[in-house]
Amino acid sequence: MEMRETSDSDLLSSAVSTIPADTTSDRLRPIVETIENGTNKRNSPSPEPHPRPATPVAGSSVDRPLEYDGAYYTLSVTDTVELTLTKAEFRVEASEPRSDDATNAVEYETLSETDSAALRGALPPETGEREYESAHAYYDTQAMDASVLVPETEYDAIVRDGQRYPVELASTEEIQGYTYRYEAERVASTDDDFLTWLRSEYRFDLSGLSDDERAIVTEAIEESRYVGDEGDDGFRSLSERFLSQPALERDEETGDWFVRYDGSEYRAELRPPQAYQ
Incomplete structure (x- = not known):
């Protein structure tokens, strides 16, 4: 602590x-x-x-x-909502010169929300060793109804900032997903x-401590750190106070809390004995 x-x-x-x-x-x-x-609203396979x-x-x-x-x-x-999503993979190639006969293209600004989000990071493509960049997106039924790229691509290219980028729907796959x-x-x-x-919302008063708990807090403040052991009942009971309160940050083993103690405010970082059980 x-x-x-x-x-x-x-x-x-x-x-x-x-x-x-x-x-x-x-x-x-x-x-x-x-x-x-x-x-x-966001679609995800996770x-x-x-x-x-x-x-x-x-x-x-x-x-x-x-x-x-x-x-x-x-x-x-x-x-x-748990539902079936369509995962779509796209290939976006480097820009090519525009010509009068290259009419089968769509302006990026007119794409649906899911289409534009799918291609946003790939325009312009960062081509290097290969001549294209991959992009993907997850579509539910509503997103596919609004799309001009899925389930079939209606255009051969996307125009953004005056540049024309060939785009290809490389593959589609139905997966279990979530909205x-x-x-x-x-x-x-x-x-x-x-x-x-x-x-x-976050701060709580650290009061009503036992002698053992107060000694732990005093050492954690004065020495900047307190280290307990498996049989430290005072540390365990003190940890339970923290674990019952909202944390500024917390994962499975550690957390940061905002406490007031004896009239002063502290950030307390805690790895409780309970984390090792």
């Missing part, structure tokens, strides 16, 4: 994940779309949602709240509002 006194600036820098407002990252784009639209929700849930793995364009948000999954519905909630509009929210 480690306990370090914290400040408002420390909390803002360490308890929040910042999402750039002008991001081009395919990994972050679903998060940005969820925040900007308030909701977002039973685990992505992006993982950022909500304070005691006793489970959580991600940090998100700062985007000066405001603060949490994400949640409101609906999960997730994400919701974004704005929890604060300023730094001060966020800190107030953070203290309301």
